[in-house]
Amino acid sequence: MKAVIMAGGEGTRLRPLTSNTPKPMLPLVNRPMMEHIIDLLKAHGINEIVVTVAFMPNAIRNHFGDGSEFGVKMTYASEEHPLGTAGSVRNAMGELTETFLVISGDVLTDIDLSALVQSHVDRQALATIGLVRVEDPLEYGIVISNEDGSIERFLEKPTWGQVFSDTINSGIYVLEPEIFDWIAADVPVDFSSDVFPALLEAGKPVFGSVAEGYWEDVGTLSAYLRAHKDILDAKVSVRIPGFEVSTGVFIGEGVEINHGVVINGPAVIGDNCFLESGAELGEYSVLGDGVRMRRDGHIERSVIHENAYIGESVMIRGTLVGRASDLRRGVRCEEGVVLGDEVFVGENAVLSSEIKVYPFKTVEAGAVVNSSVIWESRGARSLFGNGGVTGLANVDMTPELAAKVALAFATSLKKDATVVVSRDSSRAARMLKRAMIAGLNAGGVNVLDLETASVPLTRFHCRATLVSGAITLRLSADDPDSVIIRFFDRGGSDILEEQQRKIERLFTREDFRRVRPADIGDIDLVPRSLEQYALALEHTIDVKAVAARRFKVVIDYSYGSTSFVMPNVLAKLGAEVLVVNPFASTKGTLGFDRDEHAAQVAALVKASGADLGALIDPSGEQLLLVDDNGTVLSFDQLLFVFLDLVCDNLLGDTVALPVTVSRAAAEIVESRGYKVLWTKTSAAALMEEADAPAVGFAANLEGGIILPGFLPAFDAAAGLLKMLDLLAGRDVKLSELVAQAPSVHLLHEQVITPWEQKGTVMRTLVEQTHGREVDLIDGIKVHHDSGWVLVLPDPEEPITHIWAEGDSAGDARTLSQEYARRIRQMLK
Incomplete structure (x- = not known):
């Protein structure tokens, strides 16, 4: 054979x-x-x-x-x-x-x-x-x-x-x-x-x-180190060259080991190596043939390729050193450092974690080659997390990192492409945006700078001619000390996982396109950006009908940049508007609490006799409504009200909803003769489906409203205007629709699941659901007589999510507890 x-x-x-x-x-x-x-x-x-x-x-x-x-x-x-x-x-x-x-x-x-x-x-x-x-x-x-x-x-x-x-x-x-x-x-x-x-x-x-x-x-540097450890732990049967002089310690021919050398196995020392007195070789270390290790050097959990020179008092931990590299006295290499072949590192240089030095390069004596991009320390398993690239401002998320990420994005696009860039009002986002513009230009990409702008405004300008995508930088809603960098495609939707992986590969390999000086990208401002967006918003509604209704509205802009554009539109609607927090403020954004702001809007609606109240989050993407009775709508109620109204005259025959949405939403849509397109739970997946020609409306359960005819992405301002338009068209109060909205029994639970057991959990659940109706759109959705259960591993955390809906609260609780119990039993 x-x-x-x-x-x-x-x-x-x-x-x-x-x-x-x-x-x-x-x-x-x-x-x-x-x-x-x-x-x-x-x-x-x-x-x-x-x-x-x-x-x-x-x-x-x-x-x-x-x-x-x-x-x-x-x-x-x-x-x-x-x-x-x-x-x-x-x-x-x-x-x-x-x-x-x-x-x-x-x-x-x-x-x-x-x-x-x-x-x-x-x-x-x-x-x-x-x-x-x-x-x-x-x-x-x-x-x-x-x-x-x-x-x-x-x-x-x-x-x-x-x-x-x-x-x-x-x-x-x-x-x-x-x-x-x-x-x-x-x-x-x-x-x-x-x-x-x-x-x-x-x-x-x-x-x-x-x-x-x-x-x-053995496809990654970490896997390469791990493979050596597994060989030395005898997890795999392969031939190790040399003589096993003690348990797990292999020494090749012609090796010279001076008195006073300490070897803590398991370890491998190749042919013709020289170890000087005082040197210490720690566990899981491998020295290639001809390596010279001088006195007082310390190596542990590292692989040193052939003919490398390790000088006096060199400290190496968790490092890979290429062939014939030269590390002089006092050099320190921390975890994750990788040196290519024939690299020279001068005396007392320090290479911090995760540094890569390519072949034939020189690191000067005394240099501190530093990187604070400590992704693993924050538990992230990849560059991209949920929604974008996130990290502590000026710690994980430094200007150096931002420039490299931008350069990777630029390399993934064609040379001379154009990218829209925006930020929120924070200093951190401003600093990092400037670094990203430099990275884009260095990669031969032009920039249209929106300066301070909301996320929907940024998405809107992606759809302009010749624009290939966009980047926006903002403080994270979950952590005010963190910044999130979000990437959009030419349609204004979040880039898909395939594009994320491409950018991440380029970033990880540092495989960047660096153009000639004549091809460096340009920077321009977007002329009349607010006016263009406001005019497009007006075209989505019947301005005369809304004006005739003479709405009285309370709006909280949550210190976000949506406040820049909405007054122009609302003025043309003849609405009486009571505005709260109508300016961009980093301090206000840092202290934003949705529940507190919603309660304030509700109190103002009741006090003023307004027709409704609205809370637009700082990014401009999430909408929360308050009815004329001062009741804050839940996200379920918000969705049901929108579905009830948009199905009066849907532009298309399909509504896109994530698989976590209640069956009641599908019943509303289908009872009006339309179809439901179930999507994955991620915002990017929902936006991708919303861009299909047949889809006339899409939404999630976090206040995200998508009007595909205007923009196939979340836009709270557009959602609010469409709500006014729909209420005017039916001539109904918001509270009347809320009263008619169905009650749902939907629970969400989390089970801690180690990364290494997630695959086993999902495989076992698939086997256990044999004979039942199962949807595999995102995770495993199992249909029962009394409801359904969705089991979905978290992409960033060692967690498995469980959503359960039942005919009653008891049914939902029973289903949720049953699947949580099954998962925990698998983990024992």
Whole structure:
């Protein structure tokens, strides 16, 4: 039997270690990753190997040659241009005339390949996919299989709302030569996204086999360190070079260790290393061949590649050091530092956490290379969180970070694109906005500066000709010491997760486009920005009808910049307006409390005899209403009233609502002859669906109102004007509609769920719901006779959310408690 080792990957997430080394050649305990794969193949009787190469192919060919030195026969198939996983294997089809195995050359594994092959033969499969279970399946392709092992479907790079299993595609396949009939020649083709789904659709026998053993996709720098630890902890069976002189301590040939050296295993010391008296090698440390470690140096939980020099009193923790790097006396490297090949670090330099230094660079003596971007310290698992990039102002969220994030965004756009930029009134947002403008310009992107503007105004100007997107910076509503950076697409909607991941990849790799001086972006102001927005708002309502009603309204602008635009519009409506907090104020925003402001508006409505009151949050996106009796509407009531009114004359035939919304909302819409489009819970997902031609209205349960005919995004000002328009059109009081609104019994509960168990929880719940009606739009929504339950993992916190609606409060409580109990039992 033959095997194909896919060795064409660039390993971009492992830069700078892979900047000038192909990923399969990156050492794991001083042996290239691909050597461990060859050992595994040999152990299962596979001695004929075809290697597909693309990036720096000569480095692989020169090391392995014809394979005779490693006890195998090796041939090579080169890609002139990227062909994808399947395309690269097709490139070697001339060598593959019988059943063959495919495996990546850059994973660490000891799974039972013989069992995988036998499973393939027993099932007479065309393709068998090796499956493994992982704690966090988000970064992988999830595979959902039936009880007989046949594949049901694939999910590539899912969100937590799509995690219905923790079983993933390991990238190890057993295939028949017939597979080449399904792979087009000379074009990029991928197994998991192209070939296997096509086979499923054609009814071909595609099976999955859950493999026993260790598997790690060594795709990131943290995974690279973790792989070394797992090897030293004997979690995976691989050959470690050298002699085991004590438990877990391996020493190569020609090593010189002076008296007084302390070695706390497990650790690996490569051939011909030199350790001077007073040096201390801590646990989980690996020294490559020829490393020199001078006296009083300290290394722990670090990997040092071959021929590096570690000077006197150098302190290294949790660091990766590239080949032939030179660290002089007194250098300190903190957790997460990565040095590429041949980096020089001068005496007493300090490299703080998460710093990357690319190959052949020099860090001057005494320099403090500092980064305060401590994402992990705040529990974030990625750059983007819920709604955008968030961090403590001038601590996590520094001008340096802001400029890099902007440069990453600029790189994701075409050169000479135009981006709208705005902020709130805070000094922190102003400081960071200036840094972001610099980053955008450096990437060759032009800026239209709205200065201080509301979020809806920013979204509105995204839809102008030639604008590619927008950025707005504001104090976080949840933490007044934090700033959130939000990104919008050319339609004014929040950018989707795919675009977020692209920006994050560019940011993490620091793979930025830096243009020539002549191509640096320009900065302009948006002329008559408020007038354009106000005029567009007027066109969404019947101004004469509203004016004829002569509304009396109380409005609290919550110190936000919506106060800049609304007076011009309201003046044309003939409304008598009592305004509260009608100016932008950072101090006021910091002290904003929705309940207190709502109570104040309610008191003013009752005292003044107003027709209604409105509270617009500081961002201008969330709306809260008070009826003519002074009753503050709940978000459910706000939604029901809007649905009742907009269904009088909906522009379209569909209303978009998140899956967390009550069944009563659907009953209102459907009773009027319209359809409900259920969406994911995120604001970005709701806005994306709201932009569809058939959708005439959308809203969430947090006061977010979307009028797609005006702007497919939340706009509290537009929502308030539309409410006045609708009330005038039906000639009804708001309190009368509130009285008719249905009562709902909807509960929300949270269960603490460790990250590594979220996938298991969701997979088990899917298995437990067999036979029931289930929606998998976002998380798992299970329908019961007395109501429904939605279980959804939180994308940022180790939490699982449970929403439950019942025919009564007792039914909702019973359903919520039952599913919370199930989850907690799974976690024991």
